[in-house]
Amino acid sequence: LTQHAEKFEVVLVHITGNTTLAVQGPNARVAAMQAMGESRAKIADGLGVFFCAKVADWFIARTGYTGEDGFEITVPDADAGTFWQALIDAGVAPCGLGCRDTLRLEAGMNLYGADMDEKISPLEANMAWTVDLKDPDRDFIGRVATEKLKAAGVQQKLVGLVLNGKGVLRSHQKVIVPGIGEGEITSGTFSPTLKVGIAMARVPVNTGDTAKVEVRNKELDVSVIKPSFVRNGKQVF
Incomplete structure (x- = not known):
């Protein structure tokens, strides 16, 4: 970031001394507003999804990484x-990154370093909607590479997998698409909401709605869906 910032009229500042707490779930907003105090709660209550507000030295955003409603709240360390x-x-229950990772996977949200990284194009990570190639005057880092890949034809895509039976899907397990080719699971877990193994996987672009996953030398049947399983506690496929 520092290297690229040198080309623009921008200064990067590493801010320390703050803590961010994410409060997520069907009752998250009510509980968080109760805990943050009346004046902050009044502002937080008016925030739409993906909106945020700076309230003195607090930063309150109606965002999250779980597929549930709630807030991500940054406060001074002292608070x-x-x-x-x-x-x-x-009434908020503490939870760690394991819980968060399960929820973001149920919601079909990518994890950097697993489902995408600097070597994976957004066209191959179910993120094409984030890239605007329509405006020829809009330049950005990676535009040339993205346009070249689009012109040549994308060869792989990110999909969701649902295990048709008992078991757990895990990262790096081989995905077999009979008659087409192979892929690999990028994120996998057992869904506590759906009570079934789920995963995201990068597979050949012409993969249909069924495949197999190699688990302990056995090929297990999976259904191939769009990479989204649960939102707001309900199945979406």
Whole structure:
């Protein structure tokens, strides 16, 4: 970022001294607003999805990485402990990155370093909707490479997999598409909401709606769907 920033009238500042807490779930907004105090809650209550507000030295965003409603709230370190306890008192249950990762996978949200990285084009990571190639005057890092890949034809795509039976799907397991080729699971888990193994996988672009996954030297049948399984606690496929 620093290297690229030199070409623009922008200064990057590494800000420290803050803590970010994500409060997610069907009752998250009510509990978080109860914990943050009346003045902040009034502003937070008016935020639409993907909107944010700076309230003094707090930053409140109605965003998340779980497929559920809620807030991501950045507070000064000095306020973090008190706010954490207020959330607990409001009925919020603490959870770690394992829970977060399961929820983001159920929601079909990519994890950098697994489902995408600097070597994977957005056209191959179910992220083409984030790239605007229509405006010829709109330049950005990676545009030339993206246009070349689009012109040549994308050879692989990111899909969702649902295991047709018992078991758990895991990263790096081989995906076999009979008569077409092979792919690989990029993220996999057991869905606590659906009670079934789910995964995201990069497979040949002409893969249909069925495939097989190699698990402990056995080929298990999976259904191939768009990479989204659960939103707001409900199945979406």
